[in-house]
Amino acid sequence: MIDVSVSGPVFDGRAIIAAHRATVEIRGELAERGADLALVILSSSVRKPRTGRAEASIVTTEITTFYQTGKYTMPVFVDVSETVVTTDLASYGPWLEGTGSRNYTTRFKGYHSFRLAAQALRFQATGIAERVLTEYIPEMNA
Secondary structure, three states, X not given: OOOOOOOOHHHHOHHHHHHHHHHHHHHXXXXXXXXXXXXXXXXHHOOOOOOOHHHHOEEEEEEEOOOXXXXXOEEEEOXXXXXXXXXXXXXXXXXXXXXXXXXXXXXXXXXXXXXXXXXXXXXXXXXXXXXXXXXXXXXXXX
């Protein structure tokens, strides 16, 4: 007869809890970095900043898959809900990004701040995730 005894974080649920906490922290770090990148790109694109309202409107938020996002949002994490970097300027957001219907009729083609920020974030995401995850690995192995 063989008697097997299992113990440790994998078997008692601590590893799953630590992995979930790491995921939440990674999502938050990526959202913050994405918002920072969008802000830097938008700020460097605006030639004559007037009020700073566009820059101040860049936010990160949690949305569900039932929420219709505009083309100017930048998804950071895909799950039951997503963390997105967006602007709360409902009427100007698509126009500033260059995805609004007004962009077809005017010379202004948009700053593409969110698209460019998303591209830059893709290159940084692995490093950010690895840095955060290394803090949680000891908990998962204990």
